[in-house]
Amino acid sequence: MAMKKARIIFSGSGAGRVLKSDVPMGLFGHLDPKTGVYHEARHPLDGKCVKGRVLVFPRAKGSTVGSYILYALRKTGKAPAAMILSECDTIVAVGAIIGSIPTVDRVDLSRLKDGAMVRVKGKEVAIERG
DSSP states (O other): OBOOOOEEEEOOEEEEEEEEOSSOEEOTTTBOTTTOBBOOTTOTTTTOBOTTSEEEESOEESOTTHHHHHHHHHHTTOOOSEEEESSOOHHHHHHHHHTTOOEEESOOGGGOOTTOEEEEETTEEEEOOO
16 A cells, blocks of 8 residues: 655665654664664663664654764664654754665654555555555
């Protein structure tokens, strides 16, 4: 089932199981580029790994170093397959571009369930059947 067309931040194709947060994510200091594991007490993604997942979150919070964290995830092989946001800021946009992570925003995240198979291809977001 295809969803409404999204705005492309970094074009590409990526598929995987959704790893979803309904609250903003901090990248610097929370997302470990060596392991891909997110660490923030009481955050829904605490202790979870982003590697190969379609990372779904409303927006980022925090430091401009977050761009480098996304780039470092690509270099260590721990990057998400794609990212889908409600609202992408410049920090995530730069990180998606330099990290070559397919990323879109302006998406209604309520239709994306944690663990669902999703494909991002250009500005299309498709929930896979099966």
